[in-house]
Amino acid sequence: MRRVRLYDSLHREVRLFQPRFPPRVGMFVCGVTTYDDAHIGHGRFAVVFDVLARALRRWGYRVFYVQNVTNLDDKVIARAGETGDDPLERSARYFRAWREQMDALNVRSVDHYPFATDYLPEIVDQIRDLERAGFAYRAEDGSVYYEVARFPPYGQLSGQNVQALRPGARVELDRRKRSPEDFVLWKAATPGEPSWESPWGPGRPGWHIEDTAITGRLLGPQYDIHGGGIDLIFPHHEAEIAQAEGASGKSPLVEYWLHNGLVQMNGEKMSKSLGNVASLEAAIATAGAMPLRLYYLNAHYRSPLDFQPEASLREARESYERLRGPFARVTASLASASAGSELPDALAQHANSVVEQMDDLLADDLRSREALALLFQWARTVNELGELSGYSALALESLAAPFRWAEVTLGLFADVAGADAGALDAAVRVAIDARSRARARGDYGEADRIRDELARAEIHLEDGPSGTRWTYRPSSSDGS
RNA sequence: GCCGAGGUGGCAGAGUGGUGAAUGCGACGGACUGCAGAUCCGUUUCCUGGGGGUUCGAAUCCCUCCCUCGGCUCCA
Structure with missing residues (x-):
């Protein structure tokens, strides 16, 4: 089996890859929250980790790749409230769009896309485990919080000093919490919002708990690879470690933490909250999915990648050709x-x-x-x-x-035809021969007519010293 | 302020101690073509943020300064 080296964010170095139970590899990647259109940054993590899974499989590993879907959270609820959608129906709709984009991008390595709301029993179980182990406490309103102070390694992944976080501007004051850095495991129900019964009363899961409940069930208390965007390191992945290791008593949760760099738009992170997003669907339509895939892989996965709306896609198309x-x-x-x-x-x-x-x-x-x-x-x-x-x-x-x-x-070249190319070639040759006869007698009007007609079918002719060659070159849907 | 990643040619982006600093895009010239396109050849006069240090040798290691980006409880 090939010697594989991966940069691990926890150890902050490139390490020799040694899965716990070779050749099996358990791999989890933080997926999308299905509340709105995916943007180009989402496509990057999807393609990067698709390549990782493909490569490991090529080298003989048996990879089980899980990518979760946050189909219910504050943002889904908020956006559904604005538009009058049912939150879960809205999620289902955006998840279908995500899968279509993944198919177009030839992202085929994901074995399972679990939905958060399909893991309520596991989520409840894990919170109960945390309660029993003394990491969780109940607030008066029925919410349950994780008590960060009980988990000394908290901060190891992000290098954050928990004490230093306290004056942080964005740590909200919340009287229900014992300490500002505590985070919610179970949110007490709000009238009119989706909720589930639990030992703490009706409510819904906190942001971080779904991932560890899902991985606990599908990959076990300890597994090999966890991937996601670099912006998830804190607090999300930090919280995952605290939850999973607190609940299971086993450490480490993950052998290799992998984080991809972010796509930047004109030097700034592309993000929905900044409003500088370029839609993934539009980029696929404009550049084509394969050129977009090339664009992602044409940079190291940990580097920031600059996106220039016109230039990046044009260059991707030209280089892909x-x-x-x-x-x-x-x-x-x-x-x-x-x-x-x-x-x-x-x-x-x-x-x-x-x-x-x-x-x-x-x-x-x-x-x-x-x-x-x-x-x-x-x-x-x-x-x-x-x-x-x-x-x-x-x-x-x-x-x-x-x-x-x-x-x-x-995963490139999903658009290169294979077996039927011979039959197509024979057919195009008939037209090329007719055009060659026209050219031979100097009838360039007829020759150009044939060439133009083939061009409308996206078949392009090229005359050279050794005769006429043809290529099938689909234009983009925007015609630019 | 704290934690982390960076500053490389017109642009995008590799390389992290040693042959000419990849590769792609763009631009210019040539070949090829009836014209075009694709392709090939050549050119783009040569780019490692500033300063200092280590070394026979630095984009690469060390120090320092400047700048950018990300995280610091919405985030891929």
């Missing part, structure tokens, strides 16, 4: 390949070496940017060969290998 073009040509040639020449040994070996190097890069804390740099170089190598129809199927498979690696591991 540079990769997709040669791969699509190899695939098309492969579909009709029979006998032909082989590659020089050095080139075939180079293909293997590129794949090996890309695996190594990804295994070193997901250096996707550098793996892509190699893939761009390989694209150039393939382009240098020119016409591909003279190569054998074996040779073409060698040429395809680095692209196929990216297809499987990075």
Whole structure:
């Protein structure tokens, strides 16, 4: 099994990845709160952790990947109240949109998307465990709080000093709490809002408890990987550690804490509360899902990533075409390949070496940017060969290998046609032959008419020294 | 104020002690084309925030200053 290294936010260093029970890997990622449209930042964490799961599976690990869905919280309720929606129906609607966007982005590695409200029994059980262990207390109104002072490691993940938090401007004064840093586990019901029965009376879960209740049930009291945006470290992930370790008595909850950097818009974090969001759905429509995926993977996952509304998407489309073009040509040639020449040994070996190097890069804390740099170089190598129809199927498979690696591991090229390319090629060739005859007799009007007509079907012709080549290049839906 | 991550060419973004500082986008020139496009070749005169130090050698290690971003109970 490949040597994998991952940066762990708790230990603050890159560590050799050793799951508790290899080859099995339990992986949990904080998902979305389904109260509004997802933005580009949400797409980033989804793609980054999709690649992690894909890569681990490629290397022989058996990954169970859970991504939760916060389908009920203060924001869902608040937004539903504004619009007159039923909160849970609103959530269901936005979750469907999220899944559609995930499908478009080729995010397929998530095994299970648990909803918070499907885990009420587990949530109640965990709060009772915390009560029994002395970490929780009941307030007069029926809410239950976590008493942070009872959990000395609190602050270890974020490096926060709990005492220093006290004067923090945003720590609200709440008379129900024994201490300002305490956080709510169970919120007493408010009339008109969804609520569930519990030993403490009707209410609903606090923000942090759903994750640890879900992971406790699905992944156990201790598991391997927990991922999420870097903005969740405090207080959310800190609270998760306090809850899970307090309730189970086992430490550590998680072996490897992974946090992705945030997408910034003109130098500032993209967030709904700042109002500077770019909709994920719109970006997919404008740039295409695969170029967007490339955009995410073209930076290291822990770095901040700047989003420039016009430039970023245009660049993503142009660079993606540079990769997709040669791969699509190899695939098309492969579909009709029979006998032909082989590659020089050095080139075939180079293909293997590129794949090996890309695996190594990804295994070193997901250096996707550098793996892509190699893939761009390989694209150039393939382009240098020119016409591909003279190569054998074996040779073409060698040429395809680095692209196929990216297809499987990075999840790119979901839009590159495969098996039916041969039939399409035969059909397009008929039109190309007719146009060639027109050009030969100097009838450029007819030649351009055929080319324009094919262009309307998004098939683009290119005349070169070795004849006419065609590519299928879908334009974006906005037509820009 | 406290905790954390950063400052690299026109832009995006790698590289964290040693061959010419990747890769992509953009721009310019050339080849190819009936024109176009794609592709290839070349150019973009050369960019590591300022200062100091360690070293034969620093973008990379140390010190210091400046600046940016994130967190400090809404957050991917």
